[in-house]
Amino acid sequence: MQQLDNQEILMKLKSSKQFWDIKKKIKQGFSDQQKIGVNDIQKFAQSCEIEDQLIKLISHILKKSKKRETLKEDQIEFLNTSKIKWTELLFKNLDIVHQKTKNQEEDDTNTDSKLYIYDEKNLLAFLQTFKQQQSNNLYQNVQFQSNKILNINIPLKSSQSILDKYQYLLLQEELSDEKINKIRKQIENEHLDIELEKIAQTFVPNGERCLLYLKYFEFDHQDTVLQQHFVKLQKECLNQLFYDELLEIDGHEISEDTFYFVFQEQILTCLKCFIRDRTIKENIRIQLQSGIKKEHAEFQLPITGFFPFKNISKYVAPLCYLSTKIHIIYALFKEFFCRYFCFLHAISSESNSILSLCMQIEEIVSTRSPKLFHHLKVIGCDTLKLIIHQLVYCFIGDMDPPHILTIYDQIIGHDSLEILVILCVGFLNKYKSKLLLAKNQENVQQIFSELREDRFQELVQYAYKQ
Amino acid sequence: MQNKKLKWKSDFEKSVIIENFVNRGWIKSQEKEEEQTDWNVYWATQIINHFPNHYELTRKDCMVKNLKRFKREQDKEVLETFNFDFLPTTYIFPGEYSLFVEEFHRNPNQTWIVKPAARSQGKGIFLLRKIQQLKKISGTTVTSNMTQLNLASKENYVVSRYIDNPLLIGGKKFDLRMYVLVTNYKPLKVWIYNKGFGRFCNEQYTTDVAEIENMFVHLTNVAIQQYSDKYSQKHGGKYSIDALKLYVESAYGTDALNKMMDDIHNIMLTSLKSVQAVIQNDKHCFEMYGYDILLDSNLKPWLIEINASPSLTTTTPVDKNLKMNLINDVYNIVLPNDDFPDNDQKQQQPTKVGGFTLLYDENLDPNNRKTQKRQSVKIWK
Numbered sequence: 001m002q003q004l005d006n007q008e009i010l011m012k013l014k015s016s017k018q019f020w021d022i023k024k025k026i027k028q029g030f031s032d033q034q035k036i037g038v039n040d041i042q043k044f045a046q047s048c049e050i051e052d053q054l055i056k057l058i059s060h061i062l063k064k065s066k067k068r069e070t071l072k073e074d075q076i077e078f079l080n081t082s083k084i085k086w087t088e089l090l091f092k093n094l095d096i097v098h099q100k101t102k103n104q105e106e107d108d109t110n111t112d113s114k115l116y117i118y119d120e121k122n123l124l125a126f127l128q129t130f131k132q133q134q135s136n137n138l139y140q141n142v143q144f145q146s147n148k149i150l151n152i153n154i155p156l157k158s159s160q161s162i163l164d165k166y167q168y169l170l171l172q173e174e175l176s177d178e179k180i181n182k183i184r185k186q187i188e189n190e191h192l193d194i195e196l197e198k199i200a201q202t203f204v205p206n207g208e209r210c211l212l213y214l215k216y217f218e219f220d221h222q223d224t225v226l227q228q229h230f231v232k233l234q235k236e237c238l239n240q241l242f243y244d245e246l247l248e249i250d251g252h253e254i255s256e257d258t259f260y261f262v263f264q265e266q267i268l269t270c271l272k273c274f275i276r277d278r279t280i281k282e283n284i285r286i287q288l289q290s291g292i293k294k295e296h297a298e299f300q301l302p303i304t305g306f307f308p309f310k311n312i313s314k315y316v317a318p319l320c321y322l323s324t325k326i327h328i329i330y331a332l333f334k335e336f337f338c339r340y341f342c343f344l345h346a347i348s349s350e351s352n353s354i355l356s357l358c359m360q361i362e363e364i365v366s367t368r369s370p371k372l373f374h375h376l377k378v379i380g381c382d383t384l385k386l387i388i389h390q391l392v393y394c395f396i397g398d399m400d401p402p403h404i405l406t407i408y409d410q411i412i413g414h415d416s417l418e419i420l421v422i423l424c425v426g427f428l429n430k431y432k433s434k435l436l437l438a439k440n441q442e443n444v445q446q447i448f449s450e451l452r453e454d455r456f457q458e459l460v461q462y463a464y465k466q
Numbered sequence: 467m468q469n470k471k472l473k474w475k476s477d478f479e480k481s482v483i484i485e486n487f488v489n490r491g492w493i494k495s496q497e498k499e500e501e502q503t504d505w506n507v508y509w510a511t512q513i514i515n516h517f518p519n520h521y522e523l524t525r526k527d528c529m530v531k532n533l534k535r536f537k538r539e540q541d542k543e544v545l546e547t548f549n550f551d552f553l554p555t556t557y558i559f560p561g562e563y564s565l566f567v568e569e570f571h572r573n574p575n576q577t578w579i580v581k582p583a584a585r586s587q588g589k590g591i592f593l594l595r596k597i598q599q600l601k602k603i604s605g606t607t608v609t610s611n612m613t614q615l616n617l618a619s620k621e622n623y624v625v626s627r628y629i630d631n632p633l634l635i636g637g638k639k640f641d642l643r644m645y646v647l648v649t650n651y652k653p654l655k656v657w658i659y660n661k662g663f664g665r666f667c668n669e670q671y672t673t674d675v676a677e678i679e680n681m682f683v684h685l686t687n688v689a690i691q692q693y694s695d696k697y698s699q700k701h702g703g704k705y706s707i708d709a710l711k712l713y714v715e716s717a718y719g720t721d722a723l724n725k726m727m728d729d730i731h732n733i734m735l736t737s738l739k740s741v742q743a744v745i746q747n748d749k750h751c752f753e754m755y756g757y758d759i760l761l762d763s764n765l766k767p768w769l770i771e772i773n774a775s776p777s778l779t780t781t782t783p784v785d786k787n788l789k790m791n792l793i794n795d796v797y798n799i800v801l802p803n804d805d806f807p808d809n810d811q812k813q814q815q816p817t818k819v820g821g822f823t824l825l826y827d828e829n830l831d832p833n834n835r836k837t838q839k840r841q842s843v844k845i846w847k
Contacts, residue, residue, distance in 0.1 A: 184720075206712060207720035256700040258784055259709050262636040262666060320636075321709075321716045402712055451783060 004062065012061045015191035019057065022050050060194050071286040076154060076349050078130070080290070083347040086126055087289040090307050093117045094299055101245060115249045116310035120392040123345065124384060127152075127355055147373075148362045149382050154349040156356060159363045159421075165414070166422045169460045172202070180205055187212050200413035209405060210322040210332075216412055217335045223328075230327035233273035242299060243308055247271045254313040259401050263320035270316050270330045271308070277334065280304040284338040286346045286353075306345070314396040315341050318404045340411050344392050352417045357391060358384050360421045365428055368466050372432050381444050387424040395423060395454070403456040426459030470804040475505035480778045482789040483509050486797065490804070507801070516774060517651065517753050518746045523737065524755070524774035526624040527558045527583035536740035548736045552729070552769045558583070559623040563615040566625055570597060577630055577678070583622035586773065588687035593628060593678045629768055630673050633761040635713065639671040640664040640705065641686040641770060642759040646734050646825070647796055649812070651747040653828030656738055657799060658731070660821045661788050664705040668694035688781065702781035718765060726765045733759065733769050735826055752800045754792075795820030 004012070013019045029044050030036050045051040074080050094117050101115060130152050175183075183199060187208040190196055196216045204212055214220040237244075247268060255264040274280070281304060288306035301307065316333045323329055343352035350356065365383050366373045376383055396404055410419040428435070431447055438444045474487045475495045487494070487507070495505040509515060522528045530553065537550045557566040570576070580600070582590040592602050600606055600615060603623065607616045632639045645659035668691050669682040677683050682694045691703050715723040734757060756776025760768045778793070780786035799819050802811070817824040 205720065206715040207723070209716055256698055258701040258704070258706065258782070261698065261701050262638065262640075262705055265636055265670075321713050324717050401709060405716075451787070 009058060009061055012192065013057065016057065017186070017190055017195055018053065018192070022053060022057075025050060057192075057194075061192070068285060070282065070284055071348070071350065072290075074348050074350075079154075079347055079349055079355075082126075082130060083287075083290040086347055089126065090117055090289065091299075093122075094307065097246070098242065098299065101242075115246060117246070117307045119310035120388045121385075123354065123392070124358070124388045127347075127358065147377065148359070148366060149384055150355065150359050150362060152355065152359065154355065154359070156359055156363070157351060159360050159367070162360060162418050162421055163364070163464070166410075166419060166460070167464065168201075169422075169457070170464060172457070175203055184208050187215070191215060197413050197415065200409045202413075204406075204409045206402070206405075209409070210328070213322070213332055213408075213412065214328070217332070219328075219331055219335075223325075226331045227325075227327045229279075230273060230330050233276055233330075234269070236276045237269070237272045241275065241302070243275050243302055244272055246308055247275070247312070250308070250310060250313050253311065254317055257317070257397060260317040260320070263317060266320055266326055266329065267313050267316045269326060270333055271312060273330060274334065274337075275302045275304055275308060278303055280334065280338060283334075284342050286342050286348055286350065288342060288345050306342075309345065311393055314393045318396060318401050318408065321401055321405070336408070336411075340417055341394075343417060344394075354392065357417060357421055358388075360418075361387065361391070361424050364421070364425050368425075369429065369432060372428065372435060375436055379438060379440055379444070381438075381441055383428065386444070387427060390427060391420055391424050394420060399454050399456065403454075406456045422463045423456070423459045426461070426463035427454065429462040429465055430454070430459060472506040472801075472804055473504055474507045474509070476509040478509060478778070482778050482780060482786065482793050485790065486793045489794075490797070492804075515752060515754065517648075517748065517751045520745070520753055520774045521584075522741045522744050524772050525584050526581055526771055527622045529737070529772060530556045530558060530624060532740045532744065533737065536736075548739065549729075549732050550736065552733045552736075552767060554627040554629060554768055556624055556626040559625060560615055561622075567597065577628040577673075578625050579628045580623055580625050583624055585621075587689035588681070588685045589689075591681075591685060593684060594625070595675065595678065629760055629762055631763045632671065633763050633765060634671050635664075635666075635705075635710075637670040638667050639684065639686065640666040642707065642710070642730075642757075642761070642767075643776065644707065644730070644734075644757045644759060645776065645792060646738075646755045646757055647752065647799060647822060648738060648755070649752045649800060650749070651738075651742050651745045654738060654742055654826060655812075655828065656735065656824070656826040657819070657822040658734065658825040659792060659795070660707075660823065661792070662707040663785075663788070664707070664710050665691070666703040666705060667691060668696040668703065688777070692781075700782060702785060704782065704785060706784070714765065722765055726761070726767060730759060730767045731825060733757070733767060737769060737772060738826075752796075754796055791821060795822050 025048070026041060026044065029048070030040070042051070045054070074083075097115055097117060104115075128149055130150070180203075183203060184205055184207070186199060187196070187204075188211070190199070193216050196212055200212065200216075211220065219226060250271075251264060251268045254260045254267055260267070284305070289301060315337060316329070319329050319332045319336070322332065340352065343350060344354050344357075346353050348355065362373075362383055373383055376386065390398055394404065394407055399407075407419060407423070411417060434447045435444065438447065472490075472492045473495045474492045476483055476487070492507065522532055533550065533553055536548075540548055540550075555569065557563070557569070559566070570578075578594040580592050580594050580603070590603075592599070594600065609615075632641075642662060642664055644662040647657040647659070649655045649657070665686040665688055667683055667686055669680065671683055681690050682696075685691075688702065688704075691697055697703065711723060711727075714726060753774060754776070756773035758770040758773065760770050762768065778789055780789055799815070799822060802815070802819075813829065815824075
């Protein structure tokens with residue numbers, strides 16, 4: 001575990017606006033006095049809560065400096081076993097996909113487009129197979145309803161706490177030019193991630209977003225290092241892997257998107273480098289696959305430790321707007337994936353995991369829109385099946401890029417994926433009246449096949465309507 | 467409030483035009499085609515939605531001549547200053563051939579782009595690195611000492627310095643199509659539309675001489691790119707202006723975006739001002755122009771050409787949505803409340819109508835009265 005020495009802590013403190021505010025307050029408190037002792041400062045600091053603020057600031061610096069270890073084991077044993085089963089299933093799918101590609105090479109007329117290892121529907125279907133957890137003394141207080149499709153007894157934050165956390169978004173107004181300029185200067189001057197998170201929660205000007213992200217991930221003075229790392233990976237791409245073919249096929253969908261087709265080649269290059277990047281395994285916050293395939297197997301897991309999946313290209317696409325430099329786009333994508341998006345593909349009880357997010361959505365919709373929840377069940381369209389695509393891919397492809405980047409801001413702002421819960425609930429509420437009139441799955445598909453425009457702020461508003 | 471059943475007639479069977487008529491509740495003129503005189507609105511090739519001599523702006527050679535003339539006039543003026551640094555060095559053939567030859571020899575490594583003055587959709591365009599390549603123009607001959615050019619056809623050609631450092635996104639070249647509505651030339655009143663698109667080439671850009679004839683690398687016209695193997699029906703190579711603005715602002719900064727847009731507005735205004743004195747103004751006329759603008763790698767915009775009849779063909783659902791709204795907004799300005807506005811009503815129009823924002827109104831320009839006295843009116847022949 002990395003520990004900072006006092007000098008390093010002081011350097012980090014000095015890069016924070018809060019530190020200088022505190023210093024200013026102390027100076028103002030002693031402006032008339034000539035002789036000031038340490039005890040005087042301590043008494044003063046305690047009296048006006050400055051000491052608490054400093055302690056919080058320092059502990060935050062120390063906490064962030066600790067190198068995170070990848071979560072490999074879940075606190076709930078059956079999820080660990082499930083992860084192994086999931087990995088085995090994916091290996092089987094890999095064999096099927098490999099056979100299909102061989103068949104396509106031999107027969108041009110065979111254009112089976114399902115050449116991916118898994119998609120979000122497969123993942124949800126797997127989660128649904130979890131049998132109801134036996135009662136466990138640790139979790140007896142956890143309530144769950146049997147009409148939900150995910151009957152899993154895991155510790156869950158209260159859905160009200162998530163709604164309360166993001167309620168401030170309802171009050172957000174358009175900012176004046178003066179305020180926007182102030183935020184710009186803040187981003188230029190600020191280095192501490194806790195301060196950058198606060199900015200990201202409120203408003204990030206388009207022109208400063210890349211800088212904020214780079215600072216937050218501590219990449220702002222590492223351009224050369226990032227470039228060298230990327231160039232090294234690009235050289236490794238000269239050796240073709242089977243997964244490259246899957247990535248090329250995956251890229252077809254993004255190449256048809258009106259907002260992302262221009263970045264098609266960059267996205268593919270980033271992904272090819274990604275599956276060859278050895279540093280991902282040690283940086284990723286949670287292990288996605290578990291277990292090693294049997295001997296004599298033709299394919300093993302990529303060096304990242306997980307299989308590429310359908311629509312992985314989508315995660316890279318919005319970041320292509322942020323920079324002309326591909327190594328910067330790559331670094332940002334890698335960091336976003338390793339910190340956040342990995343949880344959307346992890347069998348885990350962590351609060352950011354797909355399982356927890358799905359259960360939160362079911363909880364909110366079933367309690368706040370019971371009529372819709374029940375109606376969807378009756379016509380054979382479960383709530384989760386309707387929004388799983390938007391959830392897993394963060395609405396990329398459903399919302400225009402400015403709104404997606406706002407989602408990314410919120411993810412950084414709260415160091416959490418919970419904003420997706422709010423947006424999914426909002427999405428269902430927005431189309432509630434049409435969904436209530438739907439009589440079957442075809443009707444529902446028709447509702448979502450029409451040209452529509454979903455916006456971030458709009459979905460937030462809908463999330464809080466009942 | 468749309469409460470009048472105007473009668474319409476159209477020379478074009480374009481869905482974006484007809485559907486707008488229908489959506490507004492207007493009725494098609496029922497008289498026999500040759501006797502149709504009872505129409506109120508006629509989407510025609512030359513009458514209502516054009517100014518009589520719009521070619522002064524929209525023929526490539528006339529546009530260049532007028533801009534050069536306007537620049538010479540402005541150089542003598544003290545009050546008004548316009549930035550003309552948006553037109554690549556251009557020569558009009560056959561008249562300026564000898565001037566071109568001199569310039570060609572001064573910069574032998576320069577690539578030039580040759581275009582027929584009055585054609586569209588990329589027809590007849592090619593890149594030139596050797597003067598002998600001018601023989602590509604059918605029947606044309608060049609003397610061995612290159613002093614004389616005999617153009618077989620009677621049409622003029624324009625030869626411009628090729629912008630060989632275009633801004634690339636994803637490694638591909640693109641240009642911008644933006645829409646400008648002029649409802650009056652004297653005084654000048656100009657509206658700019660907030661939607662437009664970038665038209666992308668399908669091949670990665672390269673300055674490699676071996677690819678100089680590859681039109682899929684160099685020419686952004688949809689009419690050309692649609693024949694590429696890589697052409698997509700879903701997006702048609704069209705990238706929205708909003709997406710481009712987001713990209714420029716995010717990747718280059720807000721100041722860079724603002725400067726780029728200011729420069730684009732300057733191009734529009736300066737080009738329109740350059741023909742203000744020569745265009746035959748008519749209160750029954752309006753014109754919606756399609757501006758083609760190329761951005762270079764420094765985000766500097768260059769004027770390629772101005773189209774009097776920008777394509778209303780729709781290649782994708784997004785494209786159709788854009789053009790439907792565009793035409794609808796044109797009518798909302800030109801015929802507010804389905805009626806011909808008088809001068810007072812025109813002056814009271816809001817500065818934003820649908821997707822159009824008022825870019826310039828000479829009536830509101832404080833420099834207007836002083837400069838009007840100085841401007842000499844010349845009819846260009």
